[in-house]
Amino acid sequence: MRKLTKNISMLGAASVLTAATLAGCGSSSTAGNSNSSNSSGGQSSSAKQETITFVAAQYSDNTKPFWTNLIQRFEQKYPNIKVNLQVVGWTAMDQKVNTMISTHQTPDLLNYNEYASFAADGLLNPTSTWVPKDVLNNVYPSFLQSGEINGTGYGLPLLASVRALFYNKDLFKKAGITSPPTTWTQLQQDAVQITKKTGVPGFGSHYTNNEGQADFAYFTWGNGGGFKTNGKWDLNNPKNIQAMQFLHDLTYKYHATNPDPTSINRDQMQPVFEQGKIGMMLTANFFATLLKQQAPNLNYGIGPIPHNTGVKPFTLGVADYLMSFKTSKHPNAVKKFLDFFYQDQNYESWLTKEGMLPVTQSAGAQMAKKDPLDAQFIKLLPIAKFYPVQDPKIVQAEQAVRQAGEAILSNQESAKQALDQAQQQMAGAGN
Helix, strand or coil, rough: CCCCCCCCCCCCHHHHHHCCCCCCCCEEECCCCCCCCCCCCCCCCCCCCCCEEEEEEEEEHHHHHHHHHHHHHHHHHHHCCCEEEEEEEEHHHHHHHHHHHCCCCCEEEECCCHHHHHCCCCEEEEEHHHHHHHHHEEEEEHHHHCCCECEEEEEEEEEEEEEEEEHHHHHHCCCCCCCCCCHHHHHHHHHHHHHHHHHHCCCCCCCCCCCHHHHHHHHHHCCCCEEEEECCCCCHHHHHHHHHHHHHHHHHHHCCCCHHHCCHHHHHHHHHHHCCCEEEEEEEHHHHHHHHHHHHCEEEECCCCECCCCCCEEEEEEEEEEEEEECCCCCHHHHHHHHCCCCCCHHHHHHHHCCCCCCCCCHHHHHHHHCCCHHHHHHHHHHECCCCCCCCCCHHHHHHHHHHHHHHCCCCHHHHHHHHHHHHHHHCCCC
16 A cells, blocks of 8 residues: 555555545554453563564655654563664665565565565465464454465555545536446446536546556456456456446447546546546545545545446455564564554554554444544445455556556457457466
8 A cells, every 4th residue: 555655556546645644542452452461561671682673664754753652662561672663665665675585684574565475485474473363353354364365364454445436416416416326327327417417527437557457346346257266367257348348338438437548547537526527436535535635625425336236335445464574583572562553542543644444343443433434434344355465466467457458448459359368468477
């Protein structure tokens, strides 16, 4: 979930979000229960001194101050555990991680946006060996499963974002529409109606190299398709072809979107929505905070991602992860540190500073009570679906569907032609 210095593929927003810090205090979480075995008391001065290295990604200017303060308080409680903190910007993170691995200097704890390739290379410890059970039990099941490969956890979800439909209530009213669409039929009809009645594109369609994989997921999942079938890459299955044809038709058959969806990305579309020049668009939860800051008078609402009839409601969930390498010699110290961090009071404070959503159920319940805006997104967390991040080839798959979608929505290739080529790319990558 790369914020500020790199596009968020989920968690993650590009230049329009660089000035934003986007979600309290309570201590009711199971993970933060002061009676748990991992969080009770400090350490005696005679205990063996341990030092753990924590490489954390920088999400905003608040990141380093938060971790520094948290570590100071943690070390006061556990004077025999020292935490060596390294905060790295997202633009430098890939190189930093590659260097650590190639030089065999991997940290005890890493905050990163993918874990599967490291797990595939046998570099990671299972989460059961370095994460308190109370913390694991507190994570939303859908998010916990996103960090698992064949039932074994390797990535501990750190923070979350979800996607939803943002719609302009004033434009809806002018078009005679009283509620946001929940089905494709309603989406098509409402987008056409808004375009005809207001002269503004009814649906903001954006499909580029920035977040194109998200647009693919919105519509293929919304038709019961997706990236894989029975564990195999299946990008050109009939449901996917039908989904991408529907998205194509919104522009070229019904003329209910902006003219060229491949010429504008999500982060460029958001200011257009802020100006009241788009009826509705799909984007991430942190856009709500941006609207509060940059368009406080905009009359908008939030609805679910529309889907085809017969498909269950869903949202696209994105998470960044914590992981521990086999080189770590201090799993119990890591365990204590995580137990301290995931206490509701500490965890909520971090999420509030970074403007993200919780992955723990107790923090979700607390934050939903305090902020109605957060509550709208937190209620989506249990139905989140994820990219198949467990597969190291997810990077190639995302690139393949981005290229396919751009070919389809620039009217250069049919949905079948483009997705057939995407599937061929994955076959070449070792399907």
